[in-house]
Amino acid sequence: MLISKKQYQSWREVQDEFHGYTSSLGPWGIQETVDYLNEEYPDLKPTASEQVGLLLSEASEYRVLSFK
Structure with a gap:
């Protein structure tokens, strides 16, 4: 699972x-x-x-979430 700060026009771009x-x-x-x-x-x-917060401070456009 990841979060992204990149703006996509549609879900197809993400796909x-x-x-x-x-x-x-x-x-x-x-x-x-x-x-x-x-x-x-x-x-x-x-x-x-x-x-x-880490995603927002990084140059990367997305971050893979980590769990316990």
């Missing part, structure tokens, strides 16, 4: 870029993303907030 793509959510703001991840994936480690 073309990522083999095995099955679904996407958003686009969402930062807090919406953190809230969703906290609710749906409480076993994220580091926390959802930390992982979203």
Whole structure:
């Protein structure tokens, strides 16, 4: 599972870029993303907030989420 800060025009663009793509959510703001991840994936480690913050501070356009 990954999160991305890249803006896509459609889900087909995402599908073309990522083999095995099955679904996407958003686009969402930062807090919406953190809230969703906290609710749906409480076993994220580091926390959802930390992982979203790392993505925003990195040059990379996406980040693979890590779990406990």
